[in-house]
Amino acid sequence: MQIGILGSGEVGQALGLGFIQLGHDVKLGSRDPDKLKPWVAKAGRRASAGTLEETTRFADIAVLATVWSGTENALKLGNAAANLAGKLVMDVTNPVIAETANPLRLALGHTDSGGEQVQRWLPQSKVVKAFNTVGAADMVEPQFAGGTPDMFICGEDASAKQVVAGFCKGFGWGVVDMGGIEGARFLEPLCLLWVEYGMRTQTWHHAFKLLRG
Secondary structure (H helix, E strand, O other), X not given: OEEEEEOOOHHHHHHHHHHHHOOOEEEEEOOOHHHHHHHHHHHOOOEEEEOHHHHHHHOOEEEEOOOHHHHHHHHHHOOHXXXXXXXXXXXXXXXXXXXXOOOOOEOXXXXXXXXXXXXXXXXXXXXXXXXXXXXXXXXXXXXXXXXXXXXXXXXXXXXXXXXHHHHHHHHOOEXXXXXXXXXXXXXXXHHXXXXXXXXXXXXXXXXXXXXXO
């Protein structure tokens, strides 16, 4: 399967390596693909880099891993509404107003979410929120003393969520389905909780797990 990742930072690169380990071909999309030559060389023959539009055309499944302030523009530059129509889009973004703000704040919340906004921008795509509640270093093959962590996902399309759940399990996660895309209203604040704990403890190796009775 061909995985196109919009966003070339730590999150996109970490997930890209994870998909390659599962046997998929990965193209990382960037406004400046040349800067990704070291990652492509490291990742091997299944890896490539391209423009944002090249990436959306390449993708059987897309991953949205952009900084929130650049997300809408990245989708426009990638002609994503057309090129990703009918395709699964895994939304890893968090609508944080500014990464340097203290305390961090969400641009959307209570009655809306970044996940819902992405679905509006991509009305013909199957958007599934996932991997927004943990740091890049632990997205693939997480190792925690407390056991296997859980990845919370949400989206409107049941079959698309099954595919994302399969990726999560392949990366070493348990999966908790939080329903429709409006569930992103609950998942995105978990990102702030993850960051706040990290800032207070100066540790960044933690994740969430749902304990069932």
